[in-house]
Amino acid sequence: MAHSLQIRPIATLICLIAMLILSSLGLWQTQRYQQKKAMLAAFKQQSQQAPIAFSSINPHAIIPYQKIQDQGYYQNQHTLLWQNRFHQDQSGVEVLTPVAIVGQKSWLIVDRGFIATSNNTVPSIKPAQNPALINGTIYPLDHQGFSIGPDILPPQQGYEMIQKVNIHKLQHLLKHPLMPFMLHLNAHAKNGFIRQWVVVNLPPARHISYAIQWFLMAFAVLIYWILLSRPAKKDHTHAQL
Numbered sequence: 001m002a003h004s005l006q007i008r009p010i011a012t013l014i015c016l017i018a019m020l021i022l023s024s025l026g027l028w029q030t031q032r033y034q035q036k037k038a039m040l041a042a043f044k045q046q047s048q049q050a051p052i053a054f055s056s057i058n059p060h061a062i063i064p065y066q067k068i069q070d071q072g073y074y075q076n077q078h079t080l081l082w083q084n085r086f087h088q089d090q091s092g093v094e095v096l097t098p099v100a101i102v103g104q105k106s107w108l109i110v111d112r113g114f115i116a117t118s119n120n121t122v123p124s125i126k127p128a129q130n131p132a133l134i135n136g137t138i139y140p141l142d143h144q145g146f147s148i149g150p151d152i153l154p155p156q157q158g159y160e161m162i163q164k165v166n167i168h169k170l171q172h173l174l175k176h177p178l179m180p181f182m183l184h185l186n187a188h189a190k191n192g193f194i195r196q197w198v199v200v201n202l203p204p205a206r207h208i209s210y211a212i213q214w215f216l217m218a219f220a221v222l223i224y225w226i227l228l229s230r231p232a233k234k235d236h237t238h239a240q241l
Helices: 009-047 167-174 204-229
Strands: 067-074 080-087 090-101 107-116 132-139 152-156 159-162 178-185
Touching: 009 204, 080 107, 090 132, 090 178, 107 132, 107 167, 152 167, 167 178
Parallel strands: 080 159, 107 178
Antiparallel strands: 067 090, 067 132, 080 090, 090 107, 132 178, 152 159
């Protein structure tokens, strides 16, 4: 006959918290899997479309990775350097320059690409030529990675240094309204640097692997709790007289 479990309150609470945390991490990874799949699907769909002018889009209801092409003027005096960026294991910065699109009140932040740096040196940035044909894809700002520290850093050698593209803070810094998204400059467009844009850093399948690992660890904690809660076996062996 099966014996009832002996519940140990403290051990049960610890195991319960551990299972909740591990299961939550597994669910988070499945959500990341769905997000990455949606991002790749949106990029594939938009890559097959022809570019459109800014006058044809709603800046507050953007379509991620939509291709845009229009005339504009680079505001070179307001160029920003996005720190802690990487390309093929090299560290460096991405060069962001606001652009005044013809017929638009708000400026557009254009990511002109990557420049490798060493020893935290500030590179010399060649000013973009004006007027310019702006050709690129919309990059939603909610796709940025996590960063530690302030979004805006002290300027260096005349350039504003940032760690994250925060439109609200950049509008205050530049004293000019900005569009609520960024543009990745096309790899073949002028005025750019290294541009090998990556939609996702990890393939969606990797998140499923991580989710399975978290769920297996949660299951292992459950098994441990069951074993821990089993009643101790009584010794029924008696010495024979």
